[in-house]
Amino acid sequence: MVGAIRPDHELHRRRWSRNLGLGLSLLAFVVLVFGLTIVKVSRQDAHGNPPAATQPAGATP
Amino acid sequence: MSDISAYDGTGDAGFGDFVQLLKPRVMSLVVFTAMVGLIVAPVHLHPLVAFASILFIALGGGASGALNMWYDADIDRQMRRTRGRPIPAGRVTGGEALGFGLGLSLVSCLMLGLAANWFAAAFLAFTIFFYAVVYTIWLKRRTPQNIVIGGAAGAFPPMIGWACATGGISVESLLMFALIFMWTPPHFWALALFMKDDYSRAGVPMLTVTHGRAVTRNHILAYTLMLAPFALALGLTSVGGPVYLTVAVLLNLGFIWGGARLVRRSETEAEADRYRAERAFFRYSLAYLFLHFAALLAEAGLHSAGYAAW
Numbered sequence: 001m002v003g004a005i006r007p008d009h010e011l012h013r014r015r016w017s018r019n020l021g022l023g024l025s026l027l028a029f030v031v032l033v034f035g036l037t038i039v040k041v042s043r044q045d046a047h048g049n050p051p052a053a054t055q056p057a058g059a060t061p
Numbered sequence: 062m063s064d065i066s067a068y069d070g071t072g073d074a075g076f077g078d079f080v081q082l083l084k085p086r087v088m089s090l091v092v093f094t095a096m097v098g099l100i101v102a103p104v105h106l107h108p109l110v111a112f113a114s115i116l117f118i119a120l121g122g123g124a125s126g127a128l129n130m131w132y133d134a135d136i137d138r139q140m141r142r143t144r145g146r147p148i149p150a151g152r153v154t155g156g157e158a159l160g161f162g163l164g165l166s167l168v169s170c171l172m173l174g175l176a177a178n179w180f181a182a183a184f185l186a187f188t189i190f191f192y193a194v195v196y197t198i199w200l201k202r203r204t205p206q207n208i209v210i211g212g213a214a215g216a217f218p219p220m221i222g223w224a225c226a227t228g229g230i231s232v233e234s235l236l237m238f239a240l241i242f243m244w245t246p247p248h249f250w251a252l253a254l255f256m257k258d259d260y261s262r263a264g265v266p267m268l269t270v271t272h273g274r275a276v277t278r279n280h281i282l283a284y285t286l287m288l289a290p291f292a293l294a295l296g297l298t299s300v301g302g303p304v305y306l307t308v309a310v311l312l313n314l315g316f317i318w319g320g321a322r323l324v325r326r327s328e329t330e331a332e333a334d335r336y337r338a339e340r341a342f343f344r345y346s347l348a349y350l351f352l353h354f355a356a357l358l359a360e361a362g363l364h365s366a367g368y369a370a371w
Contacts, residue, residue, distance in 0.1 A: 011073050013075070014073050014074060014075035014078075015073050017075040017076045017077065018073075018074060018075055018076045018079070020076065021076030021079070021080075022076070032113055032116070035109050035113075036109060036110065036113055036175070036176055039107050039109050039110060040110075043107065
C-alpha cells in the first residue's frame, strides 16, 4: 500500500495553502517595510526629522 | 462526532479560512472609504506611505472582524447567513481566531503609527476596541439600538485615512463620519426586514424583533431624512463641489423616496412580492454610499486639476 503513506489528504492541501499564504504575506511585509524605510530615510531633513508635510502646523497629536 | 469533524478544528484551516475571518466584504468598504479620506485630505502623502496606511487600516478593520467572529461564534451558528463562517463551520477554532485578531490588531496599529503617525494609530486602536468590545461584547445583544452604535465603528475609517494625512480631525472628516454613521441603520434595518427569522432565532435584539416591523420601517425613513443634511453639508466643505452636490442631491432624493415607499408597504404586501422593495432599497443603499465617496474622489481630481469651486 504505497499510496496509503503519501501525504495527499485534503488536510495536507489546507495545510500547504496556509503555509504558502503565510510565507507570501511575510515576504510582502518585509518588502513593504523595506520600501517604507527607503521613503522615510530619503525624505528626512538635515536633522533627521521627518518632512513637515506629514506633520503640518496645527495638527492635533 | 464523525471523523470528518474530528479533523476540523485541529488547526488545519486553509489560508482562505483566515482571510474569511477578516470579513473581506466589510474590508472592501473600509479600504474604499479610508482611501477616499486619505486622498481628499489637503496634505499629500508619498504614494507608498499612503498605500501602507490604507493596508494597515484594512488589516486593523479585519482584525476587529476576527475578534467579532470569535465572540459571536455561538449566534453565528444559529443564523443561516453566518452558519458557513470559519468558526461555526469548524474550520478554525475560537482560540485561533482570538489570537489571530489580537495579533493582527497589535501589528496593524504599530505599523500604522510607524508608517503614518501615532494619532492615526491610536484612532485605529480605538476603532478596533469600539467594534470588538463596545459593539460586539457590550451592546449587540443588549439593545435594539445596536446597529446605530455599531455603525460608528464602520464610520471611522475615512476619519483615520484623513488623520493619516493631516494628523488630526476636521469638519470634513467629521462629516464623512456622519455620512456613514447615519447611513448604517437604514442599510441594516432593510436587511433585517427581509432576513427576519434569522435574528430572532439567534436572540439578537434587532429593532424588527423588539419593536416590530412597522416601527422599523418608520425608523428607516426617519434616518434617510436625518442623513440628507449631513450628506449635503459635506458638499459645502473644502472637499465638496458642484459635482458632489449634484450627486448628493439626486442620491438623497432617491433614498428618501425609497424610505417613504417602505413605510407605505404593509407586511402582507411585502411578503406577497418577497420583499422586493426592501431588497431594492438595500441594494440602493450600497450604491448610495459608494457613489457619495466616488463623487468626493472626482472632486479631489478636479481640485488637483485646478477646478476648485470653493
